[in-house]
Amino acid sequence: MEHCLSFLGSRIEEAKSTVAAAAAALINPQLQIEALQNRVGPETENVFDDTFWENLSVVINALDNVNARLYVDQRCLYFQKPLLESGTLGAKCNTQMVIPHLTENYGASRDPPEKQAPMCTLHSFPHNIDHCLTWARSEFEGLLEKIPAEVNAYLTNPSEYTSAQANAGDAQARDNLERILECLDRESCQTFEDCIAWARLKFEDYFTNRVKQLIFTFPEDAITSSGAPFWSAPKRFPHPVQFSSTDRSHLHFIMAASILRSETFGIPIPDWAKHPKKLSEAVDKVMVPDFKPREDAKIVTDEKATSLSTASIDDAAVINELISKLEHTRKNLPPGFRMKPIQFEKDDDTNYHMDLIAALANMRARNYSIPEVDKLKAKFIAGRIIPAIATTTAMATGLVCLELYKVLDGAHKLEDYRNTFANLALPLFSIAEPVPPKVIKHNDMSWTVWDRWVIKNNPTLRELIEWLANKGLNAYSISCGSCLLYNSMFPRHKDRMDKKVADLARDVAKVEIPPYRRHLDVVVACEDDDDNDVDIPLVSVYFR
Template sequence: MGSDLKEEAIKRAKVLMVGAGGIGCELLKTLALSGFQDVHIIDMDTIEVSNLNRQFLFRQSHVGQSKAKVARDAVLKFMPHINITPYHANVKDPGFNVDFFKQFNVVLNGLDNLDARRHVNRLCLAAEVPLIESGTTGFLGQVTVHIKGRTECYECQPKPTPKTYPVCTITSTPSKVDFVRELRELFERFKKILKFVHCIVWAKDLLFAKLFGDKKQENDLFVSAGDGSDSEKPTNIFERGSDEDHEQYGRKIYDHVFGYNIEVALANEETWKSRRRPNPIFLKDVLPERLILQNGNLEKNFLTEDLPLSAMSSVGLSNPQDVWSLADNSRVFLEALRLFFGRREKEIGNLTFDKDDQLAVEFVTSAANIRASSFGISLHSLFDAKGIAGNIVHAVATTNAIIAGLIVIEAIKVLQADFQNCRMTYCLEHPARKMLLMPVEPFEANKSCYVCSEVLVELPAPVSSGTMLTVEDLQQELSCHINIKHREEFDEDKEPDKMVLLGWTAREKESQVVSNGNSTSAAVPAAAEATMKSEEAEVNAEISGTKRKLSEISEATENQEASQILPRADADNFKNSQELEDDDDDLVVLDNYPETSKKQRLH
């Protein structure tokens, strides 16, 4: 495969890498070994200890330094004669604009979040630069190729939430059985932790935020008795009385949030008709008075100055992998509160949850577990709770290495303009049709994709001659002013069928006022003349508002485990994948969209 043409294409290429993390380290190394001479790399992150198990360009001594810069130096050590330009910056910085992107022949993503992926996708589309996108979770990974006008863009398909893996709709045929098993396992694992995730969210976003965060933040942790009596303002509960010591204050909070609040909630019979009723938990039922007073007395033995504050070691618990009993969780909870108020009083009011803050993780773990006991949900170890609370990725070096190799293979095809042979590849944990690495033909663009297609949008207000439309792209801070000079009379035959934007919130009927003939929907008329203008114009808040909302909805899905991965290879696609029996040179062809006609394999 070492043709001169290929070598020439690699040597001349100017490549942008976004992300110098798990995939990024592997990718930069593989690009250098493959003969690339000019690589630019953007990453805003600094190196952490937990990166070192896979981000092999980094060492303990680099902790705290820029990933992009250290990665560059590390690669130059074994490949001194290539150009690597690092940017310790956010890819969303305005400097990385369309013109910046235009200088590259291909963009390679090794990102860990959906927001930045979307941003890069849009810039690549605007700059017309091919994008190779990637992601990994544990042993699963994927590489996809996005070329404007040839394949779908990164946002052509909404990223599925785990809800799109309904077990009942997965049909099992022998060739797909392993893949189905994989999806099923993901789904089962997800279901199991989902209930506990609610407890973590409660402990982290409500309780932790209320006690230690910005007091001015609105927070619906308070449950009033529901009878409208304001005599006992719940706010007082969270303020320590002048005569209270830290222990008394801690016990008061415990009884309030785990006992009283649950009792109040139980009072509303309607809520519990079809649900399991929670049990209020009061401290006296969990820990005998003697133990409460003893709690944390171990402190002198276990706490030294150079170790970070830890409630679990203070109460004599050592293994973060153990699942603690309700009593132990209660002791950790009280001790964590005591330590926060006793030793970290200055920070209170400004704290936000940080997964690397040991005491914060202990507090959230214990609070989530006590709440879980109350609701009959299984308890989790500190290790697991930290993973959920910190939204920590599951990551191993091997998958990242494999994915990096696949990215470079696709990048080289793109650079040679060998688009016919570009593939998306899935790296699987269990083989499907004997394959651990499964290449799939790239999908065609979704014609109604609101990012890469020429979308027809249903406007929220009528358009007539003289209307000024302002379209804003909040991600790229672009705005376009459209001056409607003349709008023709409505003619039903001339209107296209599909004029509603996917995911667009339909407006109330009355807002689609019939103003121009007998139109029932105000579509952008073909006669509208679009002109870019710089002058001020009325901002159409409805358009930007709706769009922002759409992206927030999809954003919320990213936090869920496994939703980033295998976005295309979901049950429906596999159900529709065509069995190709006889020729082993076939590649797997998946249906792009179930509603469109089946795609045929390439010849």
């Protein structure tokens, strides 16, 4: 019996995999299906492990984001499994056949990036709800994912991290350190009440203080250098929002922001956090300092970038001071403290991700007198969701099924397969053979991106080098992850020759090999006998 894996995208009310399994079982009761709801990614490789992938015959994708598609593509590439890729966008649909050793992989070609609004528009001059939602999602990722991840990078190896920032000595390094210090010191949270205070002050910063600064720098009657009114269309003159705990929208922002902030700090969420009256009483206790606009604030108004900055200061001197303060702050943290970065997930209606993004966007829309949207509309825009058309989906499904017959039948040539692009609104139907992969040749060998060289029986470093030498390749550098296991230029590395590659990965590269993993991958730099570099495939060393 063939093993077929189908990865599906987002869900509404019920998981797609569960619904699809039930529908397929009605069509064919003898079909054996196991519906999973696990997110596909590096964090679930204990579920989708080596044995899982090796037992598959074909993979069919119906994912709703590029990152997930690229991850599955890399897994199929790695385990040399056929991938039937498809997607729909309104009246458009496409199918791509990714066949081991015959075609290029999905990630070999990429669509051009989408046109985005200038940063100055998003930061200071939005004029539609899309701008507000784009800004909201950016702030969400910065506050709840990127900064906590940066904090963890520092806490994992403080001396190495600060040394790297000091060596960089630029504005970016200074900004990284400032954000980490702010998160661990001035904005640190130990209780849920601290998270409420943080959320309340963020509200004041985003929707009151920044707007007051903007209209202080550019009053309503401001004019440009050419004498035209500064606040002319499409710019909208903003108005600061006065916080009120009786405003449901304001309180919903506080609730979502404080709950997610508590998650990043590992703080338990009390039952009363979702009770409007008790939450209102707690937020009214927060002391909010008065705001005074700065005379020296700079707000960029062209397409370069938007920032509020003061006069230039010697970054290197400030960096050294920040490192000193960070070291003092770190000593006061609980042993082993780490933050928990939050990755945006639009499809779980209980995780408060879309609640916060919708609240951020709507408060900003209120600043600029832009019509607000409900959570569902915000989800469609922020998640870049375009409603599917049943006809388009049916067409993509049918085209993939036609190619599936060929894959399961086996032994087909490249010209037997078809990629399709269709636009039912034009109408346009473009059907073509898949593109073959690029071929690299060396002596009497050749390989493509599909190839992965495998060496078994838990070899030593010497055995790996000799194995490559038998292929006419002289290995001068072997690395695992970001760590160098061997380099012919380093005399001390010759002491490692009789050690197992897997043991070197554990001891030198500090690779944590989970129990379900039976191999590790190493990148080898090789030369031929004429000292020309040869780009060889990834080498998988099996130790079990």
